[in-house]
Amino acid sequence: MLTLPNLLTLSRIVTVPLLALFLWRPGWELGYAIAFVIYCLMGLTDYFDGYVARSRGAVSRLGIFLDPIADKIMVAAVILVLTAQGVLHGPYVGDAHVIAGLIILVREIAVSGLREFLAPLRVSVPVSQLAKWKTAFQMISLGALILGKATPWWNVAVGGFTVNLPHTVGLTTLWAAAFLTLITGWDYLRVGLKHMD
Numbered sequence: 001m002l003t004l005p006n007l008l009t010l011s012r013i014v015t016v017p018l019l020a021l022f023l024w025r026p027g028w029e030l031g032y033a034i035a036f037v038i039y040c041l042m043g044l045t046d047y048f049d050g051y052v053a054r055s056r057g058a059v060s061r062l063g064i065f066l067d068p069i070a071d072k073i074m075v076a077a078v079i080l081v082l083t084a085q086g087v088l089h090g091p092y093v094g095d096a097h098v099i100a101g102l103i104i105l106v107r108e109i110a111v112s113g114l115r116e117f118l119a120p121l122r123v124s125v126p127v128s129q130l131a132k133w134k135t136a137f138q139m140i141s142l143g144a145l146i147l148g149k150a151t152p153w154w155n156v157a158v159g160g161f162t163v164n165l166p167h168t169v170g171l172t173t174l175w176a177a178a179f180l181t182l183i184t185g186w187d188y189l190r191v192g193l194k195h196m197d
Contacts, residue, residue, distance in 0.1 A: 039142070046071060075138060100178035133180055
């Protein structure tokens with residue numbers, strides 16, 4: 001049933017290839033600026049589809065199914081393209097920032113599988129407050145990493161290095177998201193283990 005909230009959710013899914021296209025050339029500042037705007041609009045639709053669904057009493061099974069999938073597709077696509085284009089690279093640890101992205105992707109897949117396993121058992125895994133913080137850090141980090149490529153002139157001196165401010169914020173919050181991902185992933189796994197033979 002194609003209600004307004006479901007259409008907003010679907011718009012995020014169909015916009016992912018366009019977002020990936022603008023992220024494909026890391027030296028293209030205008031492309032990254034456009035990608036940043038698209039990413040922000042996708043984030044707004046994520047907020048508004050839930051808000052509209054709850055305020056209008058239009059929460060549907062399709063929406064409950066599609067919303068987390070849309071989020072995961074968007075996050076996975078951005079992490080993969082930024083990794084492929086060498087954006088997850090920074091001072092001190094170089095390409096090791098890719099590990100933070102990998103932690104996030106592995107957790108998303110594992111939690112999705114866990115939810116699928118628990119669904120026939122009628123066991124719900126509620127989203128914790130910590131998981132909401134994880135999502136916030138994750139969304140900020142990816143947006144900042146995109147913005148950093150759109151604004152290569154936005155530099156500051158940190159610890160003897162000259163670094164791009166949005167990029168550095170992006171890498172820092174990516175690690176914060178990865179850390180919270182490990183904690184919340186373990187919390188979900190503990191719930192799941194209680195229902196496994």
